[in-house]
Amino acid sequence: GAVVSQHPSRVICKSGTSVKIECRSLDFQATTMFWYRQFPKKSLMLMATSNEGSKATYEQGVEKDKFLINHASLTLSTLTVTSAHPEDSSFYICSGRGNTGELFFGEGSRLTVL
Amino acid sequence: KQEVTQIPAALSVPEGENLVLNCSFTDSAIYNLQWFRQDPGKGLTSLLLIQSSQREQTSGRLNASLDKSSGRSTLYIAASQPGDSATYLCAVPDLGGGADGLTFGKGTHLIIQP
Numbered sequence: 001g002a003v004v005s006q007h008p009s010r011v012i013c014k015s016g017t018s019v020k021i022e023c024r025s026l027d028f029q030a031t032t033m034f035w036y037r038q039f040p041k042k043s044l045m046l047m048a049t050s051n052e053g054s055k056a057t058y059e060q061g062v063e064k065d066k067f068l069i070n071h072a073s074l075t076l077s078t079l080t081v082t083s084a085h086p087e088d089s090s091f092y093i094c095s096g097r098g099n100t101g102e103l104f105f106g107e108g109s110r111l112t113v114l
Numbered sequence: 115k116q117e118v119t120q121i122p123a124a125l126s127v128p129e130g131e132n133l134v135l136n137c138s139f140t141d142s143a144i145y146n147l148q149w150f151r152q153d154p155g156k157g158l159t160s161l162l163l164i165q166s167s168q169r170e171q172t173s174g175r176l177n178a179s180l181d182k183s184s185g186r187s188t189l190y191i192a193a194s195q196p197g198d199s200a201t202y203l204c205a206v207p208d209l210g211g212g213a214d215g216l217t218f219g220k221g222t223h224l225i226i227q228p
Binding site for chain 1: 148159208220
């Protein structure tokens with residue numbers, strides 16, 4: 001299957017700082033990428049849909065000014081958690097949609113905010 | 115809003131057994147259903163994608179079926195192995211305005227005892 005690379009896999013930061021997570025589709029072009037978060041022992045929850053060259057669409061309850069998403073090219077989307085707080089600590093996973101409609105996921109990024 | 119339920123939440127069986135994992139969804143107007151595997155602290159690996167026009171898909175020891183009218187899918191694992199131990203998630207397209215993001219079940223945590 002197609003490969004989605006996510007970086008960094010783990011990040012620890014101080015409260016109030018910003019953290020950027022990158023999501024790259026390595027062998028396919030993804031006009032649409034999705035960002036999810038997963039709390040311990042919970043399922044994945046969609047945060048936002050990122051379309052190349054346009055503004056992201058955020059799910060209800062997700063602060064767009066806090067979770068900045070940029071999809072500058074067909075192979076790269078970034079999620080920036082601004083002014084991070086401990087409650088933002090979570091597992092963030094991105095995915096890109098291949099041309100068959102199947103979604104391919106990155107390995108995830110574990111964010112810990114101290 | 116689409117809701118996805120997976121039963122059982124956890125399952126522990128001896129190696130070699132055949133298993134059935136269940137997934138149900140509330141809105142049958144889906145165009146595909148996808149099964150994923152998630153290892154602890156890792157991202158998702160796509161196992162099988164079933165289009166709405168299909169009734170089942172097979173990959174190796176895995177077989178997934180889809181009954182749209184009843185809102186159900188099953189994942190059958192034949193001759194289970196310890197390496198199959200993981201959390202299995204089913205997901206359907208998000209019909210709540212998520213622009214083709216996925217709605218996930220909470221998963222079935224599977225342990226195969228050697």
